[in-house]
Amino acid sequence: QVQLVESGGGLVQAGGSLTLTCSDPDRTLSMFSMAWFRQAPGKERKFVAHIGWRGSDKYYVDSVKGRFTISRDNTKNTVFLQMSSLKSEDTAVYYCAKRSRPYSTTISSAESEYGSWGQGTQVTVSS
Numbered sequence: 648q649v650q651l652v653e654s655g656g657g658l659v660q661a662g663g664s665l666t667l668t669c670s671d672p673d674r675t676l677s678m679f680s681m682a683w684f685r686q687a688p689g690k691e692r693k694f695v696a697h698i699g700w701r702g703s704d705k706y707y708v709d710s711v712k713g714r715f716t717i718s719r720d721n722t723k724n725t726v727f728l729q730m731s732s733l734k735s736e737d738t739a740v741y742y743c744a745k746r747s748r749p750y751s752t753t754i755s756s757a758e759s760e761y762g763s764w765g766q767g768t769q770v771t772v773s774s
Contacts (some may be wrong), residue, residue, distance in 0.1 A: 651676075651743045656768030659733055667728040667768060669743030677721035678749035680704070682761060683728045685739035685770075692742070694756035696728060706754045710736070733772045740767040
């Protein structure tokens, strides 16, 4: 298992925007579907967004649809999460995750299907 690296977290006011970046030191990211999860204080970690290895098969949890956009640049082994119209409920540690197997043909929101994770980046939305 190779650790991913998230960056871009920070403090932002409600209604503001923030973009998170996930990079893969192993340089195999382009072969894998990717996802973002988040964990709020005292809560279980939850799925946020998914993107297929080709950049298709985008899927979002209902609470972020229309506000968050997941994208990737396979030439740079990088995945992004653009967040806008941020709410206090979005406050959490955000984690990037890579599927356990390459070239996945299905969409999954289950943590058990992801074999590589970053250490997380804190996003705090102030009211």
